[in-house]
Amino acid sequence: MAIALADLKVACSTCSLRELCLPVGLTPKQLESLDELVYARRRIAEGESLFHAGDPFRALYAVRSGFFKTRVTTADGRDQVTGFLMAGELLGIDGIGAGQHGCDAVAIEDGEVCAIPYAKLEETARRFEPLQQHFHRVMSREIVRDHSVMLLLGSMRAEEKLAAFLLNLSQRLAARGYSARDFVLRMTRAEIGSFLGLKLETVSRLFTQFQKEGLLSVNRRSVRITNVEELTRRAGLHC
Amino acid sequence: MAIALADLKVACSTCSLRELCLPVGLTPKQLESLDELVYARRRIAEGESLFHAGDPFRALYAVRSGFFKTRVTTADGRDQVTGFLMAGELLGIDGIGAGQHGCDAVAIEDGEVCAIPYAKLEETARRFEPLQQHFHRVMSREIVRDHSVMLLLGSMRAEEKLAAFLLNLSQRLAARGYSARDFVLRMTRAEIGSFLGLKLETVSRLFTQFQKEGLLSVNRRSVRITNVEELTRRAGLHC
DNA sequence: GAGCGCAGTTGATCCAGGTCAAAGCACCCC
DNA sequence: GGGGTGCTTTGACCTGGATCAACTGCGCTC
Incomplete structure (x- = not known):
């Protein structure tokens, strides 16, 4: 041992x-x-x-x-x-x-x-x-992240929530050297739903809807984003 | 100066x-x-x-x-x-x-x-x-608080949200030596609604409903909690 | 390779909370 | 003290997302 x-x-x-x-x-x-x-x-x-x-x-x-x-x-x-x-x-x-x-x-x-x-x-x-500073920054950033999740949960519609979620995932994967367009979801529809304050059926329907609209293609856990600009628009203003 | x-x-x-x-x-x-x-x-x-x-x-x-x-x-x-x-x-x-x-x-x-x-x-x-420890605790507690707000925003119904909000406020006021039962809201219905992910009309209706049910009496910004136990039940399980 | 079980999709229906609209009410300022 | 302004209440109606239910399909075990 x-x-x-x-x-x-x-x-x-x-x-x-x-x-x-x-x-x-x-x-x-x-x-x-x-x-x-x-x-x-x-x-x-x-x-x-x-x-x-x-x-x-x-x-x-x-x-x-x-x-x-x-x-x-x-x-x-x-x-x-x-x-x-x-x-x-x-x-x-x-x-x-x-x-x-x-x-x-x-x-x-x-x-x-x-x-x-x-x-x-x-x-x-x-x-x-330097370690102290960095540790404080990490904690502070966690608070900022939590606030933006509150914004998402409290003020966004289902479509906006999922779009924002996918873009966030895409960016974090890209920062780690993976493709920003093509990735595999590690979580179930129910887990995504729980995070976003939605039910799994709604998440599933939104994936289908986004695919029909040509924003992405999805097959179970695999996602390929085909129109980042429009997906970004959906996540943000969408007036 | x-x-x-x-x-x-x-x-x-x-x-x-x-x-x-x-x-x-x-x-x-x-x-x-x-x-x-x-x-x-x-x-x-x-x-x-x-x-x-x-x-x-x-x-x-x-x-x-x-x-x-x-x-x-x-x-x-x-x-x-x-x-x-x-x-x-x-x-x-x-x-x-x-x-x-x-x-x-x-x-x-x-x-x-x-x-x-x-x-x-x-x-x-x-x-x-001791200051370092305390400062870290304060930041950590802010993160825990944010997580419980996420729980509230993502998984609670309107009634539960407002009950939880009022109890939280009541406890924090009590910790400062004020009455836990009787207090004045410092924020508008719209601000409460924004925090809870509800519209101001919904907040207003819930206040009226809670009053009709005898949980509290409310007049504009003044609130008197008359049945903490039931209010707690509403905030929590409510099966 | 048959059968089971979990994840996901899709449809039909429902309802909590949103939206829109109209008063009501307290407080402030002139 | 009158009129305005911003907050709150209440009513009528609507809708986005939840709920309920059926079905599909993949992957695992035996």
Whole structure:
């Protein structure tokens, strides 16, 4: 076991995700001093949870590969997907405030995460200004993202919601070197619906509608965007 | 002007809000070392903005008195209220990530804020672990709050939304020493509606309905909750 | 390769909440 | 103190998306 853990130990300085992840913007020298921060990688199989709401909070997790969703749940069992996370994005920030996680993080595709013990991150951030700054930026950006999701949930119509969702996904995939036009959805219609405040049937109908209108072609999980301009128009003003 | 500013300088160590605000949980001695952090108070009249989306980010603002709303806006003019803030709560965190504010902060009642220059906060947080911890907790809690608003916007029915909103307001007022049962709404029906993803007419009708059902009595902005238990039931399960 | 089960599609119908319109009411300013 | 203005209430009607239900098709297991 000790050997296995040692094998899993990773170095931010040589990680292919360093341009997307927590150490973004650090110099190579600064990066090396960060290597001690990440404790170990952890594999998560599709359907498994990284943590649940209520679990004690100890570490943040940086997604190395795979696809995750976060979700909050009401007393009576309804739930709301609050985000989909891909490589380089940070999971678990919600746990800092209360000392326990406030949502579930579930793998919707086999993946791997880097565990960053929070106590150590805090300590390193005090000694190391660029890390502190970057960590604060990451948290702040999460708040900005949440606000734009609120805008989407509170003021957009179904068509606008799905268009905005697809464009956001497309951009994030493009930032990771994948095609912005051609991609495979990692989530079900029901998960997309939960995130957007719609029912799965509505999501399905919208995909069909967008296809009929020539904005994209879709077959189950595969999507090819064929008219980005019009899709952008649908997401935005649409007066 | 120099004199006016000097007059406005405040000390966290003697502030009546220290149990609610950024320095919560610090010892009196620790508090004193925080006094240098807050630069000055600033008065904001009803209707005025503390900052707008796009403004360069320099400082966070702690609400001392009054009532604020934050809002994000789409290209085509629709907007979404993302929060209502009262004494002790922190405004402007959204600006850290991009170096410019991501939303508007508008006073919906005359009020006063303490400006906390962000560069100074960052620097103090590095030297001063309890402040760092507390600041991280505040940001994390904002994320948790946003997630619960997403749950509300995405999965609740109109009745549940308004009940949850009123109970939340009631609890936050109670935490500040005001009555939990009897309070005055600082915001219009339209602002409540924008926050909850409803139209103002729907909000108005729900108030009338709740009153008919004996959950509360309402007259314009004054609300008296007469049946907290039932209101809680409406906000939650309601199977 | 038969059969099961889950994800997705599509149709028919319904209703919560939106829209449009018209008063009503408090407060402010001249 | 009269008139305006902005907020709120209420009514009548409409519609976008939910709900209910049937069916399709892919992938997995045995």
